[in-house]
Amino acid sequence: MAASRMAELALLIATNTANIDTYLASKGLPTPSFDASQPAHLLNDNKLAAARRAVLEATDELHALMLGPIGILTSPSVRASRLHLLELGAKTDRNKWRQHNFMISLQAICRFGLATGFPTGKDQATFGEIASSSGVCESQLRRILRHAMTFRIFCEPRKGVVAHTAASKVLAENTLMREWIGMVSDEMWPAASRSKLWPDGLVQKSQISRQGISRSELQLRGTKIHQGFNIAHDTDKTVFDELAKHPEREKRYAAAMTWFSTGPGLEPTHVVGGFAWDSIGKGTIVDIGGSHGSVSIALAQSFPSVHCIVQDQADVVKVAQTNLSLDLATRVAFMEHDFFTEQPVKGADVYLLRWILHDWSDAYAIRILRALIPALKQGSKIVVCEHILPEPGTVSTYQERASR
Numbered sequence: 041m042a043a044s045r046m047a048e049l050a051l052l053i054a055t056n057t058a059n060i061d062t063y064l065a066s067k068g069l070p071t072p073s074f075d076a077s078q079p080a081h082l083l084n085d086n087k088l089a090a091a092r093r094a095v096l097e098a099t100d101e102l103h104a105l106m107l108g109p110i111g112i113l114t115s116p117s118v119r120a121s122r123l124h125l126l127e128l129g130a131k132t133d134r135n136k137w138r139q140h141n142f143m144i145s146l147q148a149i150c151r152f153g154l155a156t157g158f159p160t161g162k163d164q165a166t167f168g169e170i171a172s173s174s175g176v177c178e179s180q181l182r183r184i185l186r187h188a189m190t191f192r193i194f195c196e197p198r199k200g201v202v203a204h205t206a207a208s209k210v211l212a213e214n215t216l217m218r219e220w221i222g223m224v225s226d227e228m229w230p231a232a233s234r235s236k237l238w239p240d241g242l243v244q245k246s247q248i249s250r251q252g253i254s255r256s257e258l259q260l261r262g263t264k265i266h267q268g269f270n271i272a273h274d275t276d277k278t279v280f281d282e283l284a285k286h287p288e289r290e291k292r293y294a295a296a297m298t299w300f301s302t303g304p305g306l307e308p309t310h311v312v313g314g315f316a317w318d319s320i321g322k323g324t325i326v327d328i329g330g331s332h333g334s335v336s337i338a339l340a341q342s343f344p345s346v347h348c349i350v351q352d353q354a355d356v357v358k359v360a361q362t363n364l365s366l367d368l369a370t371r372v373a374f375m376e377h378d379f380f381t382e383q384p385v386k387g388a389d390v391y392l393l394r395w396i397l398h399d400w401s402d403a404y405a406i407r408i409l410r411a412l413i414p415a416l417k418q419g420s421k422i423v424v425c426e427h428i429l430p431e432p433g434t435v436s437t438y439q440e441r442a443s444r
């Protein structure tokens with residue numbers, strides 16, 4: 041039986057790593073490590089260039105194979121890893137860092153519907169065909185898609201002809217996933233790129249130049265709110281207030297959350313199994329900031345006696361209500377409520393906060409919790425569902441990176 045691509049790659053990595061090892065040992069040089077004593081240019085020897093490139097390329101491909109199509113589309117580490125490949129071929133420092141643009145092609149694919157831009161019924165299309173169906177100029181489209189192809193999103197089986205890879209096919213077929221990528225690339229990526237470390241509370245003038253904050257940014261964040269999001273999206277509102285002003289963006293955010301909840305370890309089943317919900321009998325659960333209700337729906341399906349009230353912003357609950365199946369309509373209700381104001385549902389058995397507090401700094405989190413106090417009866421529970429950061433060094437760096 042012919043070796044699989046995975047096995048070929050593993051062999052390439054093993055062979056070339058051994059060659060590098062032998063060469064370094066023969067020169068009396070140290071083996072690569074992350075130690076501060078490691079010489080910065082240890083592997084820059086021309087004699088190592090071919091083996092080093094082979095290892096980097098093979099590990100990149102194997103890594104992408106292990107991620108699978110969804111991992112390729114969602115893993116920032118895949119993109120970051122490209123930096124190293126470029127460094128190898130870099131002639132100037134400028135070349136080295138051109139991977140700052142890694143999200144551009146993915147953003148364009150979602151924004152212009154390129155993954156769904158093939159003529160109906162065809163699984164291949166020319167750049168020109170996709171350009172005319174998406175309304176993007178052909179030369180830009182070609183550049184964008186060829187950039188995406190370097191991440192194994194689309195391929196070019198013949199010059200000028202575009203076909204799906206597993207990753208682009210997922211994008212074409214999964215609407216919620218497209219909403220997630222669109223939301224990440226349009227909302228979160230620009231915000232992340234503008235994030236800075238701010239001193240606690242208000243920025244002191246003396247710290248402005250040290251932190252490289254421009255005058256216009258300073259004017260913008262002349263308010264209490266000064267997150268990357270405010271600068272990137274030119275607003276002094278919080279993320280959710282800003283989204284509420286733009287129903288399409290708010291709807292996309294909610295759809296993205298629904299997709300996110302399908303990821304391994306993030307499914308509502310963990311909430312279902314993580315608390316003794318049957319102990320409340322016919323009681324009431326208030327799902328605060330419950331978005332389109334994926335958690336409440338899972339709870340109502342698993343515990344036929346409980347009643348759930350999903351609270352969220354006005355437009356979010358409006359959309360969610362219309363999508364609720366009839367069989368759950370008597371036990372899952374949606375309610376507009378701003379969680380910074382007093383909780384209107386008094387005496388519920390559980391007030392659930394899944395992935396709410398993590399969006400807010402402590403001062404806001406305290407306000408959200410305080411707003412519950414007037415509603416609590418003896419024995420009411422507040423269930424908080426959040427990712428707990430591992431202690432440094434207790435899990436692999438790879439795992440820890442995602443958490444941090």
Ligand SMILES: C[S@@+](CC[C@H](N)C(=O)[O-])C[C@H]1O[C@@H](n2cnc3c(N)ncnc32)[C@H](O)[C@@H]1O
Nearest residue numbers: 280297329330331352353377378379380394395
């Ligand atoms: C990270 S999402 C979590 C959604 C849901 N709990 C889940 O686990 O999938 C945060 C939610 O809080 C909602 N939200 C933000 N500000 C709010 C406010 N002031 N009052 C009520 N809901 C709010 C958002 O609309 C969004 O649905």
